[in-house]
Amino acid sequence: MADASAQLMYQKRPGQCILQDAAQLGSSHCLQKSKTYARIGQHLPAAKEENLATCTPADLLVYMESHWLPNHAGTMLPDGSVIACPSGCLSHLSTGFLLIGRDGDWDPSNGTGNPVVSTDLT
Numbered sequence: 001m002a003d004a005s006a007q008l009m010y011q012k013r014p015g016q017c018i019l020q021d022a023a024q025l026g027s028s029h030c031l032q033k034s035k036t037y038a039r040i041g042q043h044l045p046a047a048k049e050e051n052l053a054t055c056t057p058a059d060l061l062v063y064m065e066s067h068w069l070p071n072h073a074g075t076m077l078p079d080g081s082v083i084a085c086p087s088g089c090l091s092h093l094s095t096g097f098l099l100i101g102r103d104g105d106w107d108p109s110n111g112t113g114n115p116v117v118s119t120d121l122t
Contacts, residue, residue: 036092043067052096057106057118060093090116 037052043063044050050059064086074084094116097103106118115121 036089037096039067040093052100053102055115056111057115057120060090060115060121064089090121
């Protein structure tokens with residue numbers, strides 16, 4: 001498969017592509033990434049034809065607040081408090097963006113770069 005064709009498949013169906021990669025590699029880490037890509041794909045606004053290729057930091061914030069945080073109870077700390085840490089999810093998403101060629105710092109003026117690498121998310 002040509003590189004451009006593979007990149008387009010990752011943009012449109014990243015979860016499916018990573019799942020295929022994971023089956024070939026036998027990696028539970030790849031399977032977790034696949035689940036992350038599939039989940040965010042389900043929550044991006046379909047009416048705007050959003051996908052990993054067009055996702056913005058604002059889209060990531062909406063996903064994290066509306067889906068990820070409510071569905072991840074977090075980790076119990078020694079003092080009894082609970083904290084949910086989205087860094088693993090964001091790391092998987094960042095890798096997904098890199099796989100489709102969205103690397104470097106997020107540039108809001110032209111919508112390029114990796115949206116995880118945005119001051120909105122740090």
